[in-house]
Amino acid sequence: MILDASSKAAVGFQNTIGVYMFSVRFVLFLTSFAILGGCSPSGSEDGAPEEGLSEPLSPGADLVLRGGVVASMDAEILGATAVAVKGYDIVAVGEDSQIEQWVGPATQVIDLSGRLVVPGLIEGHGHFMSFGRAQQIIDLNDIREWEQAVNRVANAADRAESGQWIFGRGWHQEKWDRLPMDAVDGVPLNRSLSQVSPNNPVLLGHASGHAAFANDAALAAAGIDDETPDPEGGTIVRDASGRATGLLRETAQRLVSKVGDAYQAQRPQAQKRSELRERVLLAGEQALAHGITSFHDAGVDFATIDFFKEMEAVDELPVRLNVMVRGQSNAELSDKLPKYRMSAQENDFLTVRSIKKQVDGALGAHGAWLLAPYADLPSTAGLVLEPLEEIEETARLAIKYGYQLNTHAIGDRANREILDLYERAFAAAEVEGKALRWRIEHAQHVDPDDVGRFAELGVIAAFQGIHSASDGPWIPSRLGAERSFRTSYPWRDLADSGAILANGTDVPVEPIDPIASLYATVSRRTSKGELFVPLQALTRSEALASYTINNAFAAFEEDTKGSVTPGKLADLVVLSQNFFAIGEERIPEIRIDLTIVGGQVRYQRQ
Numbered sequence: 229m230i231l232d233a234s235s236k237a238a239v240g241f242q243n244t245i246g247v248y249m250f251s252v253r254f255v256l257f258l259t260s261f262a263i264l265g266g267c268s269p270s271g272s273e274d275g276a277p278e279e280g281l282s283e284p285l286s287p288g289a290d291l292v293l294r295g296g297v298v299a300s301m302d303a304e305i306l307g308a309t310a311v312a313v314k315g316y317d318i319v320a321v322g323e324d325s326q327i328e329q330w331v332g333p334a335t336q337v338i339d340l341s342g343r344l345v346v347p348g349l350i351e352g353h354g355h356f357m358s359f360g361r362a363q364q365i366i367d368l369n370d371i372r373e374w375e376q377a378v379n380r381v382a383n384a385a386d387r388a389e390s391g392q393w394i395f396g397r398g399w400h401q402e403k404w405d406r407l408p409m410d411a412v413d414g415v416p417l418n419r420s421l422s423q424v425s426p427n428n429p430v431l432l433g434h435a436s437g438h439a440a441f442a443n444d445a446a447l448a449a450a451g452i453d454d455e456t457p458d459p460e461g462g463t464i465v466r467d468a469s470g471r472a473t474g475l476l477r478e479t480a481q482r483l484v485s486k487v488g489d490a491y492q493a494q495r496p497q498a499q500k501r502s503e504l505r506e507r508v509l510l511a512g513e514q515a516l517a518h519g520i521t522s523f524h525d526a527g528v529d530f531a532t533i534d535f536f537k538e539m540e541a542v543d544e545l546p547v548r549l550n551v552m553v554r555g556q557s558n559a560e561l562s563d564k565l566p567k568y569r570m571s572a573q574e575n576d577f578l579t580v581r582s583i584k585k586q587v588d589g590a591l592g593a594h595g596a597w598l599l600a601p602y603a604d605l606p607s608t609a610g611l612v613l614e615p616l617e618e619i620e621e622t623a624r625l626a627i628k629y630g631y632q633l634n635t636h637a638i639g640d641r642a643n644r645e646i647l648d649l650y651e652r653a654f655a656a657a658e659v660e661g662k663a664l665r666w667r668i669e670h671a672q673h674v675d676p677d678d679v680g681r682f683a684e685l686g687v688i689a690a691f692q693g694i695h696s697a698s699d700g701p702w703i704p705s706r707l708g709a710e711r712s713f714r715t716s717y718p719w720r721d722l723a724d725s726g727a728i729l730a731n732g733t734d735v736p737v738e739p740i741d742p743i744a745s746l747y748a749t750v751s752r753r754t755s756k757g758e759l760f761v762p763l764q765a766l767t768r769s770e771a772l773a774s775y776t777i778n779n780a781f782a783a784f785e786e787d788t789k790g791s792v793t794p795g796k797l798a799d800l801v802v803l804s805q806n807f808f809a810i811g812e813e814r815i816p817e818i819r820i821d822l823t824i825v826g827g828q829v830r831y832q833r834q
Contacts, residue, residue: 288332289314291798291827294324296340297806301347301777301791311345313798316575316826321792343821344806346772347791348521348799349742350779352732353669353690356525356549357532358437359514360507362736366396368432369739372405374416377432381443382424390427393488397433397736399441402592402702403755412467413594413605418443418474431488433481436737438590440481441474450484459483461589461613478589478611504535505544512546516831518740519820521799523547524690524732524783526634526669527554527584530564536578545577547825548799550783552584552634558621565629572785575797575826581784582632584669585619588612588642591672591699591706596639599675603708610639616649623653627664632784634667634690640675640715643668647681654685662686667730667782670695671722673707673715683726688782690730691719693749693771694738700752700760713761719749720764729766730782731774746771746807747815768808798827 294310300321310327312320320330331337366380377399384394401407401415408416421430422444429446433439442450454470462480465473476484492500515523528536528551539545553561553568561583570580589595589611594602597610619635626633633653637646646668654661664686671682671689682689696717704712723729733745747753749771752762766774780790788797802822807815823831 288335289319289330290334291336291338291824291829292327292331293338293340293345293800293802294327296343296345296802298345298792299347299772299808300793301773302793305791305793308792309340311792311798311800313800313824313827316798316828318792318794318796318798318800320794338802338822340802344803344808345792346801346803346807347776348789348797348823348825349519349775349801350522350524350783350789351515351520351735351740351742352524352730352775352779352782353526353692354523354732354735354740355437355527355737356511356523357504357507357528359736359740360509360511362397363510363514364503364507366394366432367398368396369398369435369736371399372403374404374408374420378420378424381421381430381432385425385428385430388428392428393446393491394425394428394430395432395488396430397437398435399432400435400592400698402705403435403698412473413465413475415441415465415473415475417467418447418472421474429484429488429491431481431484434590434593436590436592438595439475439477439593440484442476442481442484443474446484446488447472447474450487452483456483461611463611477593478595478613501535505539508536508539508544509546514740515547516823516825517820517833519742519801519803519823520740521547521801521823521825521830522779522783522785522789523549524730524779525549525551526636526734527552529553529555530560530568533568533580540576540578543577546830548577549579550582550785551578551580552582553580553631554584558618558625561622561625565625565631569630572788579783579785581630582634582667583622583626584634584636585622586613586636587616587619587646588637588639591638591703594706596673597637597642597645598639598673598707599641599644600711602706603711604705609641616645619646620649620653623649624657626666627653627657627659632665632667634669636669638670638672640673640678643671643674644678647678647685647687650685650687651681660686665782665784670734672699672717674718674722675715676718676721679718679721679727680725682722688728688730689719689722690732690782691717691774692732692734692738693719693745693747693774694733694741695748696752696760697744697748697754698738700754701756701758703760716761716764718764719766723766723770728778728781729770729774730779731771732779742775743816743818743820746775747812749774750815751812772807798824800824804833 289312291313298308308321310324312327312330429449430443432441459479463477464480465475568580572579588597595611601609635646637643667688667690669690749766752765754760777790780786804819804821821833
């Protein structure tokens with residue numbers, strides 16, 4: 229038998245790690261299901277219980293889904309059409325006739341009418357509170373020219389009190405139809421923004437989060453003038469005369485944001501807490517509507533974790549959060565890490581067992597750290613945002629206190645430096661890297677010489693499929709055609725080498741839409757409909773694994789999440805169409821019909 233790429237990676241992974249991830253048996257099952265429309269679990273001739281089934285312990289399950297197609301992501305459960313849930317756990321998976329014994333007088337029964345059931349989708353890398361906040365401020369994701377941003381700010385300024393700060397986020401100059409003639413470094417000057425809001429400081433975050441745009445009032449509030457030096461790891465972009473244009477790259481945006489934060493902090497405590505709670509609920513509502521049952525939050529401080537604890541205590545967290553600690557000094561980490569570590573227990577909605585660091589910025593803002601200078605800005609090869617020595621000390625603390633380390637690295641040099649750093653940390657502590665499951669967040673541009681090192685070191689590549697669709701049209705302008713082809717989003721090569729791939733959207737950088745990310749992952753089509761290095765696409769089985777069982781593994785939660793298996797949490801999603809059976813071009817048509825978290829229907833499409 230010839231194994232496909234996903235099967236080779238899975239078999240190698242099982243042999244080296246010792247846990248189930250994905251197998252050729254399931255890949256072949258999905259293929260047959262797409263062609264034949266279904267198959268049945270093989271019966272036992274001696275009447276013994278079949279795989280995926282257990283005897284009812286009381287009259288009836290709480291919930292039964294039947295009459296569908298179950299993509300279990302479990303190689304031992306094939307051809308299932310129904311699922312039984314009791315409490316917050318899955319208790320049985322099999323054919324309709326087998327699950328019928330679980331239907332009692334009080335059982336809620338949902339007829340799937342042939343629809344596909346998959347494990348609850350797991351957002352592998354997003355920013356939960358930023359996602360909620362993005363719905364509270366000016367949304368600039370859909371603008372196609374600078375004037376639209378100016379108009380939205382003008383409307384906000386008309387309603388604001390003098391001196392009140394105005395915030396927005398989501399703009400991306402590479403997605404606009406045109407730029408003003410006087411643009412500097414591909415970004416407009418802030419003059420028109422200052423004209424419509426002379427008395428209100430304005431700060432508009434770039435979609436990537438790695439740059440921001442400020443009007444004159446905001447620059448003045450931060451004390452930025454013609455003589456202000458660039459901070460380490462950032463750039464105050466200036467025009468030919470030396471005047472600040474309003475564009476602040478990477479750490480330079482903090483000069484303004486900290487002043488805006490101080491203004492916000494003056495509000496009454498009750499108002500601030502109400503706003504935080506609203507952010508959680510807004511983010512959760514959108515996550516559930518997109519089939520997300522668990523969310524890997526890529527970095528908050530200890531104070532925010534305390535707030536999450538309070539919301540979990542009163543059952544107000546809408547989705548399960550796996551939180552990375554971020555924004556704390558190594559001294560603070562050393563003091564507090566032992567107190568904050570939380571592994572999943574039963575029906576938990578909050579876990580904390582990882583740390584987030586960031587070595588470079590984003591490619592769009594010329595902040596990704598490259599091995600060679602940018603093709604369209606040869607004066608720079610990117611920015612280092614956190615010193616390697618600091619990250620190396622964090623790595624030592626992570627090992628000491630039993631935390632996973634997840635480091636943002638986008639450029640090819642950034643990925644190489646972090647792989648080197650991880651390797652040094654493993655050697656110094658005399659530990660096996662595979663057992664630690666450390667991650668590189670994004671892993672967008674990787675030199676071919678470094679691809680195999682992910683699997684060798686046991687480093688997980690936490691990527692975002694949707695980034696290839698939105699960034700693909702403009703990446704060659706940053707890197708040149710040859711370097712783009714050689715280093716950009718090398719998912720196929722990573723999978724073939726045996727690396728574990730964990731998928732996500734980086735919301736609010738991108739919409740929290742796993743279907744769009746899955747489509748980009750298997751098609752490599754950009755937002756303009758063009759193919760971008762299509763040889764690096766993943767198969768559909770690999771793609772769904774990257775959103776379910778792989779993400780569960782990436783959070784040390786594969787025993788409780790990631791597959792439709794008895795004994796695991798009843799986190800389930802019903803899709804409107806069969807992801808494995810429809811034509812590739814129709815994948816974007818798939819809708820989330822039901823989202824079930826812990827056995828409770830949390831979202832139902834009208």
